[in-house]
Amino acid sequence: MSGASRWWDGAREWVGKLPSGLSGQVTVDVARKRVRLSHARVEALARKALKDVKVLSVGEWAYGPRAYDVRLEVSGWKLRVEVALERLELASGRYHLTLLTPGRVDLEESRAASALVQGVLRLGGGKAALRTVLDQVMPKGLSWDGQRFQVSGALPKEGAVSARLFESSSLVVNAEHDAEGVWLSAEAWPGLMDLMQAALSVDLPRKPPGT
Numbered sequence: 001m002s003g004a005s006r007w008w009d010g011a012r013e014w015v016g017k018l019p020s021g022l023s024g025q026v027t028v029d030v031a032r033k034r035v036r037l038s039h040a041r042v043e044a045l046a047r048k049a050l051k052d053v054k055v056l057s058v059g060e061w062a063y064g065p066r067a068y069d070v071r072l073e074v075s076g077w078k079l080r081v082e083v084a085l086e087r088l089e090l091a092s093g094r095y096h097l098t099l100l101t102p103g104r105v106d107l108e109e110s111r112a113a114s115a116l117v118q119g120v121l122r123l124g125g126g127k128a129a130l131r132t133v134l135d136q137v138m139p140k141g142l143s144w145d146g147q148r149f150q151v152s153g154a155l156p157k158e159g160a161v162s163a164r165l166f167e168s169s170s171l172v173v174n175a176e177h178d179a180e181g182v183w184l185s186a187e188a189w190p191g192l193m194d195l196m197q198a199a200l201s202v203d204l205p206r207k208p209p210g211t
Helices: 003-016 039-050 115-137 189-199
Strands: 026-029 034-038 056-063 068-074 077-091 094-100 105-107 142-144 148-154 170-177 181-185
Touching: 034 039, 039 056, 039 068, 039 181, 077 115, 077 148, 105 115, 115 142
Parallel strands: none
Antiparallel strands: 026 034, 034 181, 056 068, 068 077, 077 094, 077 105, 077 170, 094 148, 142 148, 170 181
């Protein structure tokens, strides 16, 4: 048995040892070398990560086969967006998150929106007009180019996924949304499993599965 095969057998065993209720939220695909998180777990992680971002709050969150239908409030502006995780990069003590917007990105009624802006958007200003509006209200570290949201910031100084762990190393995770959850793949699999362990908030041995 090759080292890679032993590693994947270890990964499956690792998932089997997760606390009850968590093992069903993680799937290991040995053939394609990827791990899937359930939609419920992705939502919980996103809400936790974004709760401290100033002037941004997350409201209703619905799961779809291609993307999440999420309501946000940014600087008093209410948005409804369809987003799908595409990429996460951890490097130089910071995180960089890329979210696709394959469907709707709508500005809903808002106390902050003037009647003129609302009228322009309703009359067909479309994504170009909305992008112009959002450029003015997006907090630092959050931007939208009409196709993707970019979210970036400093990793916490302490914790399972801390800045010091990624000062001289990096981890790039690619993601694919499907009906059951989000598939994650990365070249540095031991690093990915460490990240998964931190994401699931479980206290298991830090060494990679199978080693």
